[in-house]
Amino acid sequence: MDKIDQQPVDTYSEETVVNISTLLNQKSKIHPYKRAVVYPVTRDNNGHRAYAHLTFLQLEKQTDMLATGMTLAGISRGDKTVLMVRPGPDFFTITFALFRVGAIPVIVDPGMGINGMLRCLQESEPRVFIGMAKAHLLRKIFPKYFKSIQTYVTVGRRWFWGGHKLHQLRVSPWKPFQTADTLRDDVAAILFTTGSTGPAKGVVYTHGNFEAQIRHIRNHFQIMPEEVDLPTFPLFALFDPALGMTAVIPDMDPTKPAMVNPESIIEPILDHGVTNMFASPALLNRVGRYGKFHNIKLPSLKRVVSAGAPVHPSNIEQFSTMLNEDTEIHTPYGATEAVPVISIGSHEILSGTRQLSEQGYGNCIGRPLEGIEVRLIKVTDEPISEWNDELETPQGDIGEIIVKGDLVTREYYNRPESTELAKIMDGDDFWHRMGDLGWLDKNGRVWFCGRKDHRVITENGTLYSIPCEAIFNNHPRVMRSALVGLGTPPSQKPVIVIELEENDPGKDKETLTHELLTMARENPLAEIIDTVLFKKKLPVDIRHNSKIFREKIAEWAEGKVEK
Numbered sequence: 364m365d366k367i368d369q370q371p372v373d374t375y376s377e378e379t380v381v382n383i384s385t386l387l388n389q390k391s392k393i394h395p396y397k398r399a400v401v402y403p404v405t406r407d408n409n410g411h412r413a414y415a416h417l418t419f420l421q422l423e424k425q426t427d428m429l430a431t432g433m434t435l436a437g438i439s440r441g442d443k444t445v446l447m448v449r450p451g452p453d454f455f456t457i458t459f460a461l462f463r464v465g466a467i468p469v470i471v472d473p474g475m476g477i478n479g480m481l482r483c484l485q486e487s488e489p490r491v492f493i494g495m496a497k498a499h500l501l502r503k504i505f506p507k508y509f510k511s512i513q514t515y516v517t518v519g520r521r522w523f524w525g526g527h528k529l530h531q532l533r534v535s536p537w538k539p540f541q542t543a544d545t546l547r548d549d550v551a552a553i554l555f556t557t558g559s560t561g562p563a564k565g566v567v568y569t570h571g572n573f574e575a576q577i578r579h580i581r582n583h584f585q586i587m588p589e590e591v592d593l594p595t596f597p598l599f600a601l602f603d604p605a606l607g608m609t610a611v612i613p614d615m616d617p618t619k620p621a622m623v624n625p626e627s628i629i630e631p632i633l634d635h636g637v638t639n640m641f642a643s644p645a646l647l648n649r650v651g652r653y654g655k656f657h658n659i660k661l662p663s664l665k666r667v668v669s670a671g672a673p674v675h676p677s678n679i680e681q682f683s684t685m686l687n688e689d690t691e692i693h694t695p696y697g698a699t700e701a702v703p704v705i706s707i708g709s710h711e712i713l714s715g716t717r718q719l720s721e722q723g724y725g726n727c728i729g730r731p732l733e734g735i736e737v738r739l740i741k742v743t744d745e746p747i748s749e750w751n752d753e754l755e756t757p758q759g760d761i762g763e764i765i766v767k768g769d770l771v772t773r774e775y776y777n778r779p780e781s782t783e784l785a786k787i788m789d790g791d792d793f794w795h796r797m798g799d800l801g802w803l804d805k806n807g808r809v810w811f812c813g814r815k816d817h818r819v820i821t822e823n824g825t826l827y828s829i830p831c832e833a834i835f836n837n838h839p840r841v842m843r844s845a846l847v848g849l850g851t852p853p854s855q856k857p858v859i860v861i862e863l864e865e866n867d868p869g870k871d872k873e874t875l876t877h878e879l880l881t882m883a884r885e886n887p888l889a890e891i892i893d894t895v896l897f898k899k900k901l902p903v904d905i906r907h908n909s910k911i912f913r914e915k916i917a918e919w920a921e922g923k924v925e926k
Contacts (some may be wrong), residue, residue, distance in 0.1 A: 398418060399418055403614045426459045448498075450617060464543060496521070588607035592639045595623075651684070691709045696811065
């Protein structure tokens with residue numbers, strides 16, 4: 364199939380035209396000369412950074428001209444379009460032009476590596492490929508993964524592969540483009556999960572999902588149109604024009620946030636009075652450590668949003684030294700399939716929940732956003748076809764987190780079995796199973812206890828990764844730890860694998876092992892653990908440098924432990 368069936372996947376009493384690109388059009392009429400996208404271009408002889416920008420009106424016109432050219436090039440409604448472009452003005456105009464045409468961007472996180480990207484691209488069966496030169500070189504080297512492609516567009520210099528050049532598709536003079544009359548449930552994009560917690564899957568987003576996301580983000584974080592954002596994750600940058608915020612693109616490799624130059628983040632914040640910043644936990648940690656050491660302050664920031672992986676309270680505390688007292692670091696919870704659904708601020712974490720987390724209660728991720736329903740159900744690995752009240756766990760018991768709301772996506776692309784495992788029908792609506800475990804306290808807050816696939820089922824009970832690991836992470840020599848289970852449930856052997864602090868010499872591990880096992884025996888959450896292993900570096904995801912690959916660690920540990 365070249366095109367996704369554009370029939371609605373849900374039934375509404377009123378068919379409303381919804382297209383996310385119309386929000387850009389609205390903002391261009393309200394604030395035509397406000398900066399929409401700011402991006403670094405060079406430095407002067409004194410080392411001062413120089414920037415260029417597009418206003419909202421310019422971005423709107425560029426989008427219209429490109430949409431016209433796309434149509435003339437044969438790109439049309441329903442065409443699945445691989446997009447592999449660096450953050451910058453082209454990324455914005457291409458994406459909004461595709462939405463305006465009614466084509467379907469297919470976005471794959473390059474952080475998953477070449478093999479993962481190729482599998483995702485092949486699975487999505489795209490008809491159009493828009494990318495920079497290096498991306499086109501990839502398709503020439505691995506042609507079997509791109510057999511469905513019929514239209515090629517190169518951003519930047521085109522080499523020997525033919526096709527269109529992006530700048531040639533911008534049709535001038537400018538004329539308003541008639542936006543596709545997509546409906547709320549028409550497919551808008553396919554966003555692939557990172558694959559860090561299981562096989563990467565294409566999540567089908569509708570225009571209604573995107574509209575709901577923007578509305579929830581604006582309302583929950585109380586974002587005002589005069590604000591300036593520093594989006595360090597390209598996909599989140601796309602929300603800025605729709606929210607009316609100025610997007611300042613940092614000079615960094617978004618696939619390697621843990622390696623970012625802190626000055627590349629601090630400089631644009633100070634240059635442009637950035638009020639809002641999204642940062643992965645790894646970037647937050649690197650910039651926070653640098654800022655605290657150099658006593659740097661970022662007074663313009665009104666809020667910081669950190670997501671994508673659990674954020675350790677010490678990381679939050681460290682970065683907070685750069686902020687005003689009333690500025691919060693928000694840690695919203697969600698997944699590619701549904702984000703954001705739950706959130707909590709740094710003031711509540713540092714003043715209340717941190718101590719409980721360190722005692723093994725799990726990480727408090729906060730309360731549901733307004734309009735989002737969250738429940739906990741009994742843990743099972745089997746599909747659940749229909750909702751019934753008996754599925755729900757009593758308050759305080761650990762269960763699987765499920766969510767329902769207008770921003771929750773309905774299906775995976777071409778993966779009916781995965782969709783069946785992840786969705787629970789509830790009349791005309793549905794719940795999404797997050798695959799995460801947690802419990803609900805009397806204050807309505809959800810406490811995250813780890814992935815369902817990472818629980819360790821022994822003959823003496825079930826252990827959960829986040830609570831158990833917190834016990835060992837309290838030791839001053841431990842940077843992080845990973846709970847893994849060897850063998851087959853329900854007779855797994857629990858093992859804790861330790862990564863020491865960066866500057867720890869690794870001496871006297873026998874004494875350290877004794878200390879760690881003593882800590883375990885003193886806590887009922889970890890008392891049955893009797894095996895400690897040490898690994899120089901725990902394997903983690905490239906994107907966030909926080910999600911631990913426990914499956915890889917379990918394979919490694921199998922050869923280290925006597926049965």
